[in-house]
Amino acid sequence: MNDVTVLYYSASTEDPKFEANIRKNLLANMGDLPLISVTQEPVSDFGQNICVGKQVNCYGNEYRQIQLGLREVKTKYVITAEADFLYPPEYFQFQPGDADYYRFNNVWVYYVRRERSWNAWAQKTAYFKRNSDGAQIIKKDFWLDAIKKDIGEEEKWYTEENKASFIKHTHMGTDQNNTWTSENPVITFKTYDGVRRKTHIECKVIMEDTFPYWGDMGELKNKMFS
Numbered sequence: 507m508n509d510v511t512v513l514y515y516s517a518s519t520e521d522p523k524f525e526a527n528i529r530k531n532l533l534a535n536m537g538d539l540p541l542i543s544v545t546q547e548p549v550s551d552f553g554q555n556i557c558v559g560k561q562v563n564c565y566g567n568e569y570r571q572i573q574l575g576l577r578e579v580k581t582k583y584v585i586t587a588e589a590d591f592l593y594p595p596e597y598f599q600f601q602p603g604d605a606d607y608y609r610f611n612n613v614w615v616y617y618v619r620r621e622r623s624w625n626a627w628a629q630k631t632a633y634f635k636r637n638s639d640g641a642q643i644i645k646k647d648f649w650l651d652a653i654k655k656d657i658g659e660e661e662k663w664y665t666e667e668n669k670a671s672f673i674k675h676t677h678m679g680t681d682q683n684n685t686w687t688s689e690n691p692v693i694t695f696k697t698y699d700g701v702r703r704k705t706h707i708e709c710k711v712i713m714e715d716t717f718p719y720w721g722d723m724g725e726l727k728n729k730m731f732s
Contacts, residue, residue: 508539508581508583508600508601508602509581509582509583509602510539510581510582510583510584510585510598510602510643511539511540511541511542511579511580511581511583511584511585511646512532512536512539512540512541512542512553512584512585512587512598513542513543513544513572513575513576513579513584513585513586513587514529514532514541514542514543514544514545514552514553514587514588514589515543515544515545515568515571515572515575515586515587515588515589516543516544516545516546516588516589517545517546517561517563517567517568517571517589517700517701518545518546518547518560518589519546519563519699519700520589520590520697520699520700521697521699521731523731523732524590524695524697524730524731525589525590527729527730527731528589528590528591528592528730529549529552531592531593532587532593533552535593535594535595535597535598536587536593536598537595537598537599539585539598540553540554540580540581541553541554542554542556542575542578542579543555543556543575544556544558544571544572544574544575545557545558545571546558546559546560546561546571547560554578556571556574556575556578558570558571558574561663561664562663562664562665562666562669563700563701564664564669564672564701565669565672565674565701566656566657566663566664566669566671566672567663567664567669568701569653569656569657569672569674570657570661570662570663570664572649572653573650573653573654573657573659574661576646576649576650576653577650579646581646582645582646583602583643583644583645583646584643584644584646584649585597585598585642585643586639586640586641586642586643586644587640588640588694589700590640590694590695590696590697590699590700591638591640591641591692591693591694591695592692592693592694592695592720592726592730593641593692594688594690594691594692594719594720595690596688596689596690597610597641597688597692600643600686602643603684605681605683605684606644606645606648606678607642607643607644607645607648607649607678607684608642608643608644608684608685608686609637609638609641609642609680609681609684609685610637610638610641610642610685610686610687610692611636611637611685611686611687612636612687612688612689612690612691612692613634613635613636613637613638613640613641613691613692613693613694614632614633614634614635614691614692614693614694614714614717615632615633615634615635615693615694615695615696615705615707616631616632616633616693616694616695616696616723616726616727617633617695617696618695618696618697618698618727618731630715630722630723630724630727631713631714631715631723632693632713632714632715632717632723633707633708633711633713634707634708634711634713634714635694635705635706635707635708636680636708637680637685638692638694638705640692640694641692641694642678644678652675652676652678653676655675655676656672656673656674656675656676657672689718689719690717690718690719690720691717691718691720693717693720693726695727695730
């Protein structure tokens with residue numbers, strides 16, 4: 507059995523219907539792994555839920571939520587789950603060796619277009635991202651040490667005035683010797699309700715509008731927001 511806990515963290519800023527469907531997908535696909543969720547609004551029937559109350563939506567506070575969740579983890583590794591990601595069952599079936607971290611190698615980005623200038627084709631197209639912090643397995647103690655260097659251990663929260671002072675000192679990057687993948691991709695949605703509107707994509711890879719397991723992206727988006 508995997509020595510892995512699912513760690514879900516959310517600023518609770520996404521559309522409630524959308525995030526509820528994200529959580530539903532997670533529960534359906536994660537198997538019997540333990541789940542710890544750290545959210546800014548309480549969530550019932552979703553593993554061990556830690557509600558931190560409303561905080562500024564920024565990376566410093568995201569790391570504080572992760573830190574609080576990691577302190578409750580009893581396994582050697584955690585596998586990340588974010589509030590705007592869909593994960594196929596294979597994502598949770600990888601068994602880590604002894605590296606400090608592993609990255610999933612088949613992540614695609616779908617932009618939830620709000621501008622009327624985008625045509626119907628662009629509304630249902632996803633872009634290849636390859637890797638993401640939202641799709642990785644990390645040793646619990648390794649991650650705790652890294653976060654301690656960034657934000658310390660005291661439970662202080664960033665505000666609008668000082669959120670820009672957060673500096674991420676540990677940039678793990680991607681070691682291609684420590685990755686895993688599957689035919690069915692991880693899908694991340696850019697809804698404009700997260701911390702950032704932009705993200706890196708592999709521009710040389712052809713865009714796709716249909717994927718194994720997930721089907722048509724336009725139809726998937728409609729399903730996720732209804």
